Amino acid sequence: MAVADITTEHAIRGEVRKQDRNRRAIRIWLGFVLLALFCLVLVGGATRLTNSGLSITEWKPIHGVIPPLNAAEWDEEFKLYQRIPEFQQLNSDMTVEQFKGIFWWEWAHRLIARGIGVIFALPLLYFWITGKVERRLRWPLAGILALGGLQGFIGWWMVSSGLAVRTDVSQYRLATHLVMACLIFASCMWIMRGLSPHSNEAPPTSSSKTWAAVIAIFSLFQIYLGALVAGLDAGFTYNTWPLMDGSVVPGDLLIQQPAWINFFENPKTVQFIHRIGAYTLFALTLINMIMALRAAPKTTHARRAVVLFALVTIQAAIGITTLLLHVPLHWGLLHQGGALVVFGFAIANWRGYYGEFTRQTVIAERS
Secondary structure, three states: OOHHHHHHHHHHHHHHHHHHHHHHHHHHHHHHHHHHHHHHHHHHHHHHHOOOOOOOOOOOOOHHHOOOOOHHHHHHHHHHHOOOHHHHHHOOOOOHHHHHHHHHHHHHHHHHHHHHHHHHHHHHHHHHHOOOOOHHHHHHHHHHHHHHHHHHHHHHHHHHOOOOOOOOOOHHHHHHHHHHHHHHHHHHHHHHHHOOOOOOOOOOOOOHHHHHHHHHHHHHHHHHHHHHHHHOOHHHOOOOOOOEOOEOOOOOOOOOOOHHHHHHHOHHHHHHHHHHHHHHHHHHHHHHHHHHHHHOOOOHHHHHHHHHHHHHHHHHHHHHHHHHOOOOHHHHHHHHHHHHHHHHHHHHHHHHOOOOOOOOOHHHHHO
16 A cells, blocks of 8 residues: 555544544533433423412513522512512412512523523534534534524513413413424434434335434424413313223313314313324334334334333323323423423434434545
8 A cells, every 4th residue: 555545544544533522522512401401391391380480570681690689689579570460360478488489490490591501602612613513513503502592582472471461371482482492402412413323224114214203293293282281281180091071082172262272272172182192102103113123123223113112101101190190290390301301312213314424524525
């Protein structure tokens, strides 16, 4: 082999090792972001389940980091809360001490959201400046940062819906807020998975990639339905299973007019559709697992199909238990966390069919 060829080969290997280190660093960073997002969603769920979401009635992106520090400041914050319908109609006997209990949940939720902005933006800036981010990923990552900023606005848009007329936030805006959080979560998972080593095994069937996409998208839809259930407090009614209101298909599902409004504003209908969504997701993952095991039982794709089905089964059991127990806080949070785990794995499974991001280095391209 010529000296020039040996030199080029060594240079290529050096570039590959360097890129592997960079990719590993970015994967670790995105892993921390995903963990923070997971915590944010859980605290957001706790904020909803404890009816704490309207305890902070002003949007202060910078100054809001500092909570009340003395009795006078707590009094001022409490007086702001006393102006809104939730206090006047539901919590008029609340004391300042009781108010603190709901205030801290919402404050923690906003603080974690701000923290995620920092742990995403600063490392991204560092990786960008030092050239560790591959060119193809720069703008997608910048786009995720922009979505995070938009999510902050959506969060306030959601809260503002409960400050004037309603005693709670709009279920439409709550669902939008949660779905946006899931899209940010999915985007980070997609990129992190694309930077991970892949098995390079062929899909079990020609339709495996399509099934993976359908399962991931339907998982997100099921989370949307769950947000509507939470927004309407629908989980606190019809706490029986497998029957609902004494029937497989309960009556009065379309009692409101026009009929379509029931799918968004009738607690009974929304809970029933969420149940049907759970059965559908269970069936999708079961069929996907059977096809993968029959076509390629010993492949990584088949093992992922088994894990995905197991996660959905566990999540279904958690959901049923949560319903039967009338949605206690810890079970409600476990159910919400489980939904995000299922969705995240479904996204990783879908991305797994596309293989690792191709390497884009000047030396490698010359070779």
